[in-house]
Structures are given as C-alpha cells and as structure tokens.
Amino acid sequence: MVDKTTFTARYGSWGIVAGASQGIGAAYAEELASYGLNLVLVARRTELLQALATKLSERYKIETRIIALDLADPNAAEQIAETTKELEIGLLVYNAAFSAIGPFPERPLADHIKELNTNTFTPLKLIYLFAEKMLARGRGGMLLMSSLSAFQGSAYISTYAATKAFNIVLAEGLWEEWRERGVDVLVCVSGAVRTPNYVASEPEQTGGLGDMTMTPDQVVEEALNALGKGPYVIPGRMNRISSFIMRHLLPRKATVKFMGRILRGMYVK
C-alpha cells in the first residue's frame, strides 16, 4: 500500500501526468491528487483537462495547472519544461500513447512516426529535462506506461509494441542508474485496460483467453504501490501468470505466433 501521508515528502509537492484527460491518466491524476500532490495535467483536449483540474482541486484541495498540447509535437517536452520551470516537479507520469492498429503498410508512414514521437521521443526528452533537478535534490520519481505487447513482437501493432519495448528497457536502465540517488523509476507493463481508447479500438475476441481486462483504477493502484520497489510492475495476477509463461516457458517464436493469433482475432476484421 502507498503511504499517502509520506508521498509528498518522498517525491515533492508537484507532479506531472502527461496524457491525463481520460482513462488511465485521469485515474493516475485522481489517485495522486488524493495523496495531496499538486498536479500539472497534460493532454490535447482543454475542456476535459479543465473539468478534471476543477474536480481535483475542489475534492482534494490541491493546486492544478493544465497544459493543452500535442505530445507528438517535437517541441512538446521543452514547452512543458518551460511552462513548469517555477514548480518543483517531483514526479513525472508519462501515460499518453498513440497506437496505429492494423496491417503494417496499410497505415500511413506518418502514423508510425507519430507512434515514435508520442511514445518514445517525447517521454525520453521529458525524462532528460526533469532528471537533472530531481537527481540534484536527491528525490523524485518517473513512471512510464508500457504494454504486455512489448515483451515480444506483436503483429498488427508492431511499431506500437516496439515503442513500448523502448520504454521498458529505458526505465530498467535508469532505475539501476538512479536507485541509490533518490529517484525512483518504474515502468508499468499493462495488459488490456477498459479505457475509452481501448473500447473505441473495438477489439473483437481475445484469442480464447476470456476477459482479462482491468479497470484504470486497478492498474493505477498496482503501479503506484510498486513505485520505489523495483523497476517494473505487471498489474493483474492473470497478466503476471500469462506473461511468465510466454516469456519463460514458451519458445520466443511460439510466443510471437500466439500473440499474432490473439491480435489477428482482435483487430483483423
């Protein structure tokens, strides 16, 4: 369990949630607000951000700022760093992602590049821009969202899965570099979550695995509980078991084919 009473002492008084307007990001914002963390909420849709900021300020008596921008923009990270330079940012949660679902060449190249920008380039720059001050203070945290699809090649979401693999490997390396310097790094490797975006992607079947989807609140609770305890967390017992089998018991080729079968069933109409 997260110790809500010591959270702000551990991380500082301000946090950023990038990709906060709905789904898992909004759930991170609500949970962090309940710990008393002041929040900078980032996403594209101003109205959703404003409504969330107002709700959290009133309910939890915290300060909030909103930054409405496109995280695929090459200058997004610098804009966030510039807008927040007066604040002591102690926690960075990078939740936003773009996923171009479908047979690889049927999606325009621009979509694949947008996945790289949103899912790797901008979080890397944000981590870089906020790391120095956190390390100098000797306290802070970075939390990245990844996906079980990133543990192996994943057909029909190949670029997305590759960007999420980048996040796992980056977070693990930084965890090891910074764990004795007071800055916690965690990557949350999530299975399917019933977010507006997931539901809108209209997944059809899950390859006979049944419904293993989780709610945003469940994912956020497990992720924040794991912060400071190790480099990664897989929320959900069934996700941990299936991922263990796929990573450690099956040959990699079989895992790639199995994932392909699931994703074909979900997304190839």
Ligand SMILES: NC(=O)c1ccc[n+]([C@@H]2O[C@H](COP(=O)([O-])OP(=O)(O)OC[C@H]3O[C@@H](n4cnc5c(N)ncnc54)[C@H](OP(=O)(O)O)[C@@H]3O)[C@@H](O)[C@H]2O)c1
């Ligand atoms: N849902 C799942 O099944 C699942 C499974 C595994 C991992 N994950 C990971 O969990 C994270 C959240 O997933 P989700 O399903 O909650 O995603 P989502 O519904 O698409 O929400 C993502 C949030 O990020 C914002 N966002 C997306 N693209 C943005 C951009 N270019 N610029 C600024 N803000 C942007 C969205 O707000 P705006 O639209 O207002 O900008 C929204 O607030 C992602 O990193 C995803 O890879 C999700």
